[in-house]
Amino acid sequence: MTVALVLGGILAVACVVLVALPFLREPDPVSDELHALTAEERDRLRLAEERDRALAALKELEADHRAGRIDDDDYRASLGPLRREAAEALAALEAYGRHPGRQGRPTS
Secondary structure, three states: OHHHHHHHHHHHHHHHHHHHHHHHOOOOOOOOOOOOOOHHHHHHHHHHHHHHHHHHHHHHHHHHHHHOOOOHHHHHHHHHHHHHHHHHHHHHHHHHHHOOOOOOOOOO
């Protein structure tokens, strides 16, 4: 009876190891080189980061105002420039999407 339990335990461990081996192996990478961004991709990334910064600043301003850390006058004074900055960033990113070779802000 003891031999049967030992053999059953060894068989169970062997089965678990056999099933787990594919999950424990690291896949071989196709390449260790990082993808170098083109000038176009860098420009698009810069525009997306501008957009994200502007929208985050608006969100933070709104949260500070709701929490009472910023009074109404300061809120109104800061809101306009931040909205303009966010709108310019969004417009530049949208214009870039329509004309990928174009760099910088769109002209009005």
